[in-house]
Amino acid sequence: MRNLLTKAGLFGSVSVAFGSIWWSQQKTESNPVTSSAAPNPNDACPASLYELQQVQVLFRHGARTPLKSIPDVMEAQWTPSLLEAPPYTHINYVVTDLKGGPQPRSPLEDNYRKNILSGGSFAGQLTTLGMQQLYELGETLRKKYIEETPFLSPTFSSTEVYVRSTNIVRTIESAKCLIAGLFKQKQKDIVSILTAEAKSEILYPNYHGCKLLKVLSDPRWAKMSSLPGVAEDLQSILSALGIAAHQHVDFILIRDDMVAREAHGLPSPLVLNFWRNKVEQRAVDMMCSLFEPNKREALQLSVGALFHVLLENIEKKLQDNSAEANRKLFLYSAHDTTLIPCLMALEIFDMKWPPYAASITLELHKSRQTGDAFVKVSYIGQDQHIPGCSGVYCPLQEFKQVLSQYSLSSERYNSRCISTELAEP
Structure with a gap:
């Protein structure tokens, strides 16, 4: 398989698909999300029957410059003025590793900085619009968890809020802007945004850090051009755009540039x-061909370690009285290619690309009557009835069962990643 970093064709497709991450890893789309599962009569129970215990939010960064421009077509001018930070998004923050030490080096960000777009901006950078989108997501969380329900303090406190981001500038800045909107720049402590080494990142499918995932995924990338109708449609649009035959372009690259232009x-x-x-x-x-749920292992290696962390946060809240367990809000700043496999594993993917600033929210509740634990999942603000759950307020044991087919402890994840033995065809 061609090396993902050096071969131009797959580099374009992968870096844009994992545009949110991969190795080089809109008018904001805002289609409402609805679950395909039938409504459950029990879901008519008022929220007042439940007491909120914990919130976890996994969100995509805001609008950004494209990762690669469509070649041979008129170029948009991505000037540095499009990246200016509004004053109301400024907060006191520091970026560290997961243990509070110095921020790790970011090979992905280094790669973005090698690609200067027409107009002078780097590829993959959060724009002023993107900063505003995340600030507004923070305001939405503020309204829900501070103003309507007094769950969080109105001032940021590290004892209440945990913030983790992929080690890429646009996701770090997105986390900062969300915090600014959530707490209106009021903070008791300096905000620590935690990041991981590239080889151990779990906030996106890690093709460099997980050998087996790369082995499983490479053939799928190679076969994408032969998907029914894809090759024919791609040839037609390339011809219509006047793109030369030698250029390595696919639909993911075209979409990334197209949506970035529209947004700005x-x-x-x-x-x-x-x-x-x-x-x-x-x-x-x-x-979808990359993350086919019927090919379970690749999807498990893409989301399993992250699902384990989310479940572990819930378990600690219910069983532990430590300061860490008493945190109320966990924020994870990530990518579209984080959200897509998560939505597919939860069986709530609506076949629409997650827009800028899209978010999956997990709320942990306790029944005021029985003390039983429930999990409520929402996507872009819409509550979801997860298949396998008896209601929107999903009993914890049912929710754990849903995630168990994909969740992987760090030990199991690392063990599988270094394996060359395939468990799926």
Whole structure:
């Protein structure tokens, strides 16, 4: 398989697909999300029957510059003025490793800095619009968890809030902007944003840190061009755009640049107006082929370690009285390619690419009558009825059963990652 970092064709597709991460890893889309599961009569129970215990939010960064421009078409001008931080997003913060030490080096960010777009900005950088989107997500959380329900203190405190981000500038800045909106720049402590070494990152599918995941995924990337209809559609749009045959372009790359332009009001080739829906559809088709739920192991290696952390946070809250366990809010700043496999594993993916600032929220509740624990999941503000759960307020044991088919402890994850023995065809 061609090396993901050095071969231009797959580099373009992967760096954009994992645009949110991979090795180089909108007018914001805001389609409402609905669950395909049938409503449960028990879900009519008022929220007052439950007491909120903990909130975990996994969110995508805000609008950014593209990871790679569509070649051979008119270029948008990505000027540095598009990246200016609004004063109201400023907070006192520090970026550390997971143990509070110096921030690790970021090979991914180094790679972005090698790619200067037309106009002078680097690829993959959070824009002013993206900062505003995350600030507004923070305001939404403030309204829900401070103003409507007095769950959080109105001033940031590290004893209440845990913040972790992938070690990439756009996700770190997104976390900062969310905190600014959530607490209106009021803070008792300096905000520590924790990051991991690239090889041990679990907030996205880690193809460099997990050997087996790469082994499982490489053939799928190679076969994507032969998916039903994809090759034909791609040839048609490349011809319509006038893109030379030698250029390595796919639907994920086209979508990434197209959506970034739309979000910032920058011009696009007129032909994309006709092709927009097909580009969206085919980009999603490609991602679904990569994370097919029926090929369980690749999906498990993509989300398993993260699911384990989320479940561990819940268990600590219920069983431990330590200061760490008493945290109320866990924030994880990540990518679209984090959210897609998570949604697929939960069986609530709506076949639409997660928009900028999309979020999955897990709320831990206790029944005021019985003391039993329940988990409520929402996506972009819409409550979800998770398949395998008896209601939107999912009994904890049912929720753990849903996640158990994918959850992996760090020991099991690391052990599987170094294996070359495939458990799936």
